[in-house]
Amino acid sequence: MVRGPGEGLTVTVSLIGAYKTGGLDLPSPPTDTSLKFYVPCKQCPPMKKGASYLLMGQVEENRGPILPPESFVVLYRPNQDQILTNLSKRRCPSQPVLAAGSQA
Template identity: 80%
Template sequence: GESGYVASEGFPNLYPPNKECIWTITVPEGQTVSLSFRVFDLELHPSCRYDALEVFAGSGTSGQRLGRFCGTFRPAPLVAPGNQVTLRMTADEGTGGRGFLLWYSGRATSGTDTPSVPCPKQCRRTGTLQSNFCASDLVVTATVKSMVRGPGEGLTVTVSLIGAYKTGGLDLPSPPTDTPLKFYVPCRPCPLMKKGLNYLIMGQVDENRGPIIPSDSFVVQHRPSQDQILTNLSKRKCSSQPRQAAESQA
């Protein structure tokens, strides 16, 4: 197909041990495959020795390897040279993580293209404020102004910004006070938000749909005491991403 989601077995719960799973993605002729990771949580090892996701150009695992990934940091978006790409995920006998969720597309999709998303049965978030800060594209504090159903099965949440600590490449004024911003929430009602309340929102920026808040995003009610912590985090350098070490082994 031209676009869709691919998730590891069992997602969003833990993936099973002792497994090798292979997916081949094919988009129409004349297009290239673009991969954008939404969630990534595999057992970490400097060379991805235990659990790993490999991406190969073409059909099968004999083509050019585009990357080998593990850990909890989302790999950067990938674009394959042709209209096919193969994913191979391997897991050893040990305990792993939640696996991965990625969006593939063969062309730029419109803002109204919103396929169904594997949503968790219970809302939950993992990690600390600091770990989520580093893993997020966009970190803001804001007041929820409206919540409207759609497009698709999700929600469009309009907020009024209070502060911005990571912009995800968006052109936001500084300071961003009262600037309106729209988020797409694929899984209703995760995370739980209410109109009129202030929140600390850690989300992602999708190249096609703009700001999004995945179901496991770090979203909590905003307290003024968080502002200094966020300011300090914005000045620090996040530790090197495991994927960079993994790619050096590719």
């Protein structure tokens, strides 16, 4: 963790997996990839070095990955893997539906 501008921190984590990457540009597979993200509030979410977490944050166009105070952060448990894998296959309601055979 490195103190960022203002009261925030820049945190570097090692990914053990990615269920939904959103706007993140990650290699495939993302396992053991380092990811830096900005945490605007240095005391939230509380994270301990060496622990595994499930993180759901945002990607800002000008700053990149960010974990605001209202982000979802919980300790990761391997028994959650199947549920998370199933959820990762679902399309988010805000994503546009592409017609079959069309190219983006």
